[in-house]
Amino acid sequence: MLGGAFSAPTLMAMNHWEQATSPTIEGAAFSLSDTHRKIVAEIAEMIIPRTDTPGAKDAGVPAFIEMMLKDCYAQSEHLSFTEGLASMEQVKFLELNEAERRGVLKYLEQQTKEKMKAMPKGTPFWRLMKELTLLGYFTSEAGIKASFDYVQIPGKLENIKLKPNQKAYAY
Template structure:
């Protein structure tokens, strides 16, 4: 699967919008250690690994298809943050992890975990809207704007979808997959209940 194809699939799953850092990280590839050194320590601690894996599993749970843990999405998120994201985004991610650790996320009930993540998602949407307004005002005033980084929940959701649907499990078991495609048919109707095609 080509990077652009995977990115377009994730953008479609996110409702057509994907953050600029994720787009740049995926299209440009890895950066040097100087460009990506932030306030988060790599490798993640065992508790942080469990926390990231659990959040990803809540976003894409195991059903009749593999979940995010089966696709090792937690490891993918850690690798992408370390190698491809700027320090400000790493710092944002670190702050989100710290907030969830402080609320004993791993010891909370499944319903409480969903409530915490739903609240973080709402806050992330509000923060992104506020950032957009501030950036617009700064641009109109001719001032330079310093982007605070992508909010934690937005990052973890984008990376979970990206990691899952570009993994072998996601592409071959959650989507309709043809390992050696035949001729190209540009428009094929899906049968009722059929999975979307992997790219």
Template sequence: MLHAEREIDGRRSALIKLAGLCGLALSGDALAALAATGKAPAAPELLSADALALTAVLAEHIIPATDTPGALAVGAHRTIDHMLMVCATATEQQSFIAGLERVDAVALAADGKRFRALPAKRRVALLHALDGAAAPFTADDQRFFRTLKSYTLFAYYTSEAGSTLELAYLPVPGGYKGNFPVRKNTRTWALT
């Protein structure tokens, strides 16, 4: 099994276990998407190759590589594509794709280049305008970007690298205390 396949399977398995342990309410579609087995897709599931590449660049700006891997390294763009395909409604899918197209259209109009071809400093400036709904971006564009950020955070922090290298990982919170003295007035623990 390739490293990417192991990471995808590990991410899905970890999230499902975490959901069960924490009693998280995930929709059946979300759990099915995470539990899906198989190899990492060679081609995008919903997005075009260009839209997937743009999603990768945007996600990497949201969570860049530092001393830990960034969104691109953990394949957040592929997870976003998969979640859109499996969990999003047709309207949400179209809105997301339209948001990506709008980012490229603004970059072309302002700079004569697609967003991915712009220098990093210019991309960051456009993303600040997008995040603040500043001209030429609108409130709809801002909603798209917030959706993208939400997907990126979910994809990153449910990856093995995001959950173990970026965050502190404690498999059993509170630790284990064996041989605990039990008395008549010792209370038991309730799991809620």
């Protein structure tokens, strides 16, 4: 079902993925190892890379993700997140080149869609990475100011016509 859409590096990564069984992590206070922190930072930066505007790392997203998981998420999410990271470690994510990494994430994205349909107990790793990266970035000072037309006090409410290439307003 997925095969046709993927490039060679992706398929390679998928092989790695299949070999990586989901390790079971015993529940404990949530914190990340240095390696896991690096993986989180690399994936966040791949979701929101530095372009002509700041990227996820510039906006402090990696630390935000860890803080949010610890403070706002349940143990089932801590488990699915750490399991996801362990799998990334097993495919040696940090040693892969850019194209291979992209392949892994594309595969992960499709696999997560299937997983989500089954209503898993803990939100899957990729989904957590994505929602927290987007939340962390698009609500950060650097992210908001670079991405949107930020207006703290609009002072009025008006129907307007969108100009070509106009950015969204953020408030």
